Amino acid sequence: MGFSEELFLDKVDDLFFCPICLEVVKNPVQDKHEHLFCRTCIESWFKCNTIRSCPVNREQLSPNEIKKPGRIALNILSKLNMKCMYKECTKIVSYEQFNEHFTKCEFRNMSFCPKGCGHYGINMHDCLDFVLMKNYDLQDKIETLVTNLYKIEKKCNEEIYQKMAINRSLQFENKRLKRENLQLRKFSKFQTQTSKTPKSWNSSTKIA
Numbered sequence: 001m002g003f004s005e006e007l008f009l010d011k012v013d014d015l016f017f018c019p020i021c022l023e024v025v026k027n028p029v030q031d032k033h034e035h036l037f038c039r040t041c042i043e044s045w046f047k048c049n050t051i052r053s054c055p056v057n058r059e060q061l062s063p064n065e066i067k068k069p070g071r072i073a074l075n076i077l078s079k080l081n082m083k084c085m086y087k088e089c090t091k092i093v094s095y096e097q098f099n100e101h102f103t104k105c106e107f108r109n110m111s112f113c114p115k116g117c118g119h120y121g122i123n124m125h126d127c128l129d130f131v132l133m134k135n136y137d138l139q140d141k142i143e144t145l146v147t148n149l150y151k152i153e154k155k156c157n158e159e160i161y162q163k164m165a166i167n168r169s170l171q172f173e174n175k176r177l178k179r180e181n182l183q184l185r186k187f188s189k190f191q192t193q194t195s196k197t198p199k200s201w202n203s204s205t206k207i208a
């Protein structure tokens with residue numbers, strides 16, 4: 001099996017994909033057609049297939065026609081940038097350095113504490129110390145959460161008071177407008193009465 005394409009930070013040329021495992025070639029070898037394969041892939045191909053043929057074009061191919069890839073291809077491949085296979089590791093290495101880094105990567109021996117204290121790492125540790133430290137961290141977090149909660153509560157109360165004040169002034173304004181309205185109605189009633197009186201008086205005089 002080769003390397004997953006996801007490990008590569010650079011675009012990988014189609015040429016470097018193993019036609020057997022469909023991944024980027026690992027420990028590459030080359031046949032007489034200049035097809036590249038992972039060493040283990042082509043070896044198991046020959047083990048499984050009694051007819052000696054190329055996996056790509058089915059032309060006759062014998063195991064002794066498999067050799068080291070050309071220098072140019074190897075040069076391009078060896079310079080491709082890769083991520084380490086451990087997700088926690090941020091190191092970027094070239095294809096050439098990958099295996100060396102991977103076998104020595106500091107995240108290689110990372111594991112959870114077998115006693116179940118929750119510690120994750122390489123180093124020896126005291127479970128009680130670790131749990132106490134974690135406890136302090138959690139207390140700190142709780143304290144910040146509580147202070148944040150108070151702040152939010154205070155802000156909410158302020159907003160409520162502001163809205164209540166607005167509400168009060170609106171109610172006051174409403175009452176004032178109602179009073180004004182009442183006065184206006186009284187006034188207009190009075191005016192219509194005074195304007196009707198002479199009219200009725202005129203008509204009555206005409207009849208008379």
Ligand SMILES: [Zn+2]
Nearest residue numbers: 018021038041
């Ligand atoms: Zn392969």
Ligand SMILES: [Zn+2]
Nearest residue numbers: 031033035054
């Ligand atoms: Zn071939």
Ligand SMILES: [Zn+2]
Nearest residue numbers: 084089091105
């Ligand atoms: Zn690493």
Ligand SMILES: [Zn+2]
Nearest residue numbers: 113117119127
């Ligand atoms: Zn532990």
